[in-house]
Amino acid sequence: MGIFKTKKAEETGSTRLPRHIAIILDGNGRWAKKRGLPRTAGHAAGAETFRRIATYCKNIGIEYLTVYAFSTENWKRPREEIDAIMNLLGKYLRESVETMERDHIKLKILGDPAVLSPELLLNKGKRQLPGRRSEMAVLECAGLSKSYGAVKALEDIDLKVEPGRVVGLLGPNGSGKTTLIKLANGLLQPSAGRILVCGCEPGPETKAEVSYMPERLEMPEWTRVRRLADFFADFYADFDRERAAALLTRLGIDGESRLRQLSKGLRQKVQLSLVMSRRAKLYLLDEPFGGMDPASRDLMLETVLQSRAPEAAVVISTHIITDVERVLDDVVFLDRGGVRLCSPAAELRAREGKSVDELFREVFRC
Numbered sequence: 001m002g003i004f005k006t007k008k009a010e011e012t013g014s015t016r017l018p019r020h021i022a023i024i025l026d027g028n029g030r031w032a033k034k035r036g037l038p039r040t041a042g043h044a045a046g047a048e049t050f051r052r053i054a055t056y057c058k059n060i061g062i063e064y065l066t067v068y069a070f071s072t073e074n075w076k077r078p079r080e081e082i083d084a085i086m087n088l089l090g091k092y093l094r095e096s097v098e099t100m101e102r103d104h105i106k107l108k109i110l111g112d113p114a115v116l117s118p119e120l121l122l123n124k125g126k127r128q129l130p131g132r133r134s135e136m137a138v139l140e141c142a143g144l145s146k147s148y149g150a151v152k153a154l155e156d157i158d159l160k161v162e163p164g165r166v167v168g169l170l171g172p173n174g175s176g177k178t179t180l181i182k183l184a185n186g187l188l189q190p191s192a193g194r195i196l197v198c199g200c201e202p203g204p205e206t207k208a209e210v211s212y213m214p215e216r217l218e219m220p221e222w223t224r225v226r227r228l229a230d231f232f233a234d235f236y237a238d239f240d241r242e243r244a245a246a247l248l249t250r251l252g253i254d255g256e257s258r259l260r261q262l263s264k265g266l267r268q269k270v271q272l273s274l275v276m277s278r279r280a281k282l283y284l285l286d287e288p289f290g291g292m293d294p295a296s297r298d299l300m301l302e303t304v305l306q307s308r309a310p311e312a313a314v315v316i317s318t319h320i321i322t323d324v325e326r327v328l329d330d331v332v333f334l335d336r337g338g339v340r341l342c343s344p345a346a347e348l349r350a351r352e353g354k355s356v357d358e359l360f361r362e363v364f365r366c
Contacts, residue, residue, distance in 0.1 A: 020064040020204060023053065064203050136199050138163050138282045138313040139184055143193030146179055146337075153179040155337045156193070161313050163281070166305070166327055168345070168356070169317040171334035172364050177317040178215065180334070181284045184315075185212045198281055208238065211280035215287045217271050219259060225270055226255035232274050244277035247303060264291035272300055276307035283314045289323070297323045321357040331356055333363060 032042030050067060057065050139161035146154040154176045161167050169177050182188045183195050186202035197206040219228065225248065232239045248255060251269050259267060272288050285304070289297045297320065305327060308314060318324050331348055333341035340363065345356055352359050
């Protein structure tokens with residue numbers, strides 16, 4: 001099956017394959033009709049082809065395969081016909097599932113449960129840790145390491161972030177904070193060890209679980225605030241427009257303002273408001289309060305705490321410890337790519353007899 005052989009690859013001699021590809025699974029109704037077969041025979045043939053493609057992808061090293069199996073044009077059909085098509089899809093895919101799982105291929109059905117057939121709501125494919133979902137660590141690292149050539153950014157990190165906790169990821173410049181956040185967001189790949197988000201390796205399916213705020217806002221300066229909200233709504237199904245509008249209004253930011261008209265602090269407020277307007281299970285905030293005055297930091301901290309669901313976890317990477325430590329449940333000190341200290345904040349203050357900020361200055365004194 002030479003489905004990944006391209007002209008560019010032939011010209012360059014490259015053998016590099018993508019980690020994630022997407023294919024369209026056709027119902028094969030016309031294929032069956034041409035051969036004088038019932039339509040269901042086409043569905044069965046399509047499911048078998050899907051199994052073969054998935055197995056082939058697994059064997060050559062493709063990690064994620066997204067299959068579009070129900071086109072938007074089908075939604076124009078009568079509801080009973082939609083249900084019949086979905087039930088057939090579930091029936092024939094299910095017959096291929098057991099074979100694929102024996103080959104260690106994990107499946108997960110993506111879609112809105114309100115409109116999907118019960119036949120499809122198996123929710124398979126999550127590489128979960130033992131235990132119930134509510135008890136699972138939102139973020140877990142085990143022996144996690146990341147190197148850039150000879151430079152070790154992270155080395156042998158063991159860490160768990162439990163649901164509902166606010167965690168301060170603290171350390172001097174170059175300690176590995178941003179690298180860890182990018183690994184959790186699937187923007188980097190580990191050199192060794194593993195990292196799990198809600199029981200899954202970071203990838204396409206965890207994007208719906210994580211809301212990420214990078215240190216720098218990479219958007220054209222001519223973009224209007226309103227258009228940024230539109231982008232979030234287009235990309236994230238869990239984006240709450242009403243919440244975003246309320247937050248921006250509270251901050252006195254006009255949706256028609258362009259980014260170039262806003263100060264650095266106001267841009268940070270816009271970005272943080274949009275990130276916190278998602279219904280995520282894990283919020284990863286990389287230096288979210290840079291450029292803000294103390295009063296604004298207090299307001300945005302309050303926004304972070306009020307916007308998230310009670311079971312959602314927040315990881316904050318920051319150098320502004322004095323203003324932030326009052327909201328932290330847990331503290332992690334990173335130093336030269338390793339965990340120097342990991343403790344509940346209240347226990348740390350009681351044990352050491354000093355604030356987190358004072359201890360940080362003592363540990364990392366130059």
